Amino acid sequence: VHGSAEHSGATPMGMRSDALAAAAEIILEVEEIGKSEAMHQSVATVGVITNHPNALNVIPGEVELGIDMRGIDVASLDRMEARLKAACTRICEKRRLKYFREKTSDIPPIEMSSETQQKLLDAAKRLRIPHRLMISGAGHDAMSFAHICDTGMVFIPCVKGISHNKKEFATIESILDGAMVMYEHLKEEAL
Numbered sequence: 001v002h003g004s005a006e007h008s009g010a011t012p013m014g015m016r017s018d019a020l021a022a023a024a025e026i027i028l029e030v031e032e033i034g035k036s037e038a039m040h041q042s043v044a045t046v047g048v049i050t051n052h053p054n055a056l057n058v059i060p061g062e063v064e065l066g067i068d069m070r071g072i073d074v075a076s077l078d079r080m081e082a083r084l085k086a087a088c089t090r091i092c093e094k095r096r097l098k099y100f101r102e103k104t105s106d107i108p109p110i111e112m113s114s115e116t117q118q119k120l121l122d123a124a125k126r127l128r129i130p131h132r133l134m135i136s137g138a139g140h141d142a143m144s145f146a147h148i149c150d151t152g153m154v155f156i157p158c159v160k161g162i163s164h165n166k167k168e169f170a171t172i173e174s175i176l177d178g179a180m181v182m183y184e185h186l187k188e189e190a191l
Helices: 019-036 074-094 114-126 172-190
Strands: 043-052 062-070
Touching: 019 043, 019 062, 019 074, 062 074, 114 172
Parallel strands: none
Antiparallel strands: 043 062
16 A cells, blocks of 8 residues: 655644555455455455554555455455455545555465365274364465375364464374374275
8 A cells, every 4th residue: 555654743634645544444344354255264364564664753655465365165255355456446545545456376275185085084983083074274285286186184173273373282182183093094095
């Protein structure tokens, strides 16, 4: 978002082109977009904010946002992207600012092998390990293999479901359960 960096004490409120204020509106809009598409298992996050010049006494002249939109439904992802573009245009026009958008990644949802998933579920059942079938909104190496071989994933529980955080913790029992499910599946495949 491109505004104009000016002195915060000398620039009247009505004459400002505050890029960070516009970015704040966009961030809230991204959250609403994600909430409105949650029923389709889509999510939207602003995970990066770079504010320039990032000085206490200067109105922000440029703000870079890193926006991550993910899901398993292509139509939902398309709706989210269209809403984001419309929101950026509306907010920047209202504030007399400009914005530049660059799409850095566009990975479609990747389906894992239903046969492999079922075999992993069967392995967990045989071992009497509590389990459930679930989707992953995260990108994993398995995405790269799905087009060349049958692929599935085994997730293990983390305490309180916390992930990508210094409080993330999995018990050794859960780690061993995951390893045993994979071993059981591979053992059956080898027979």
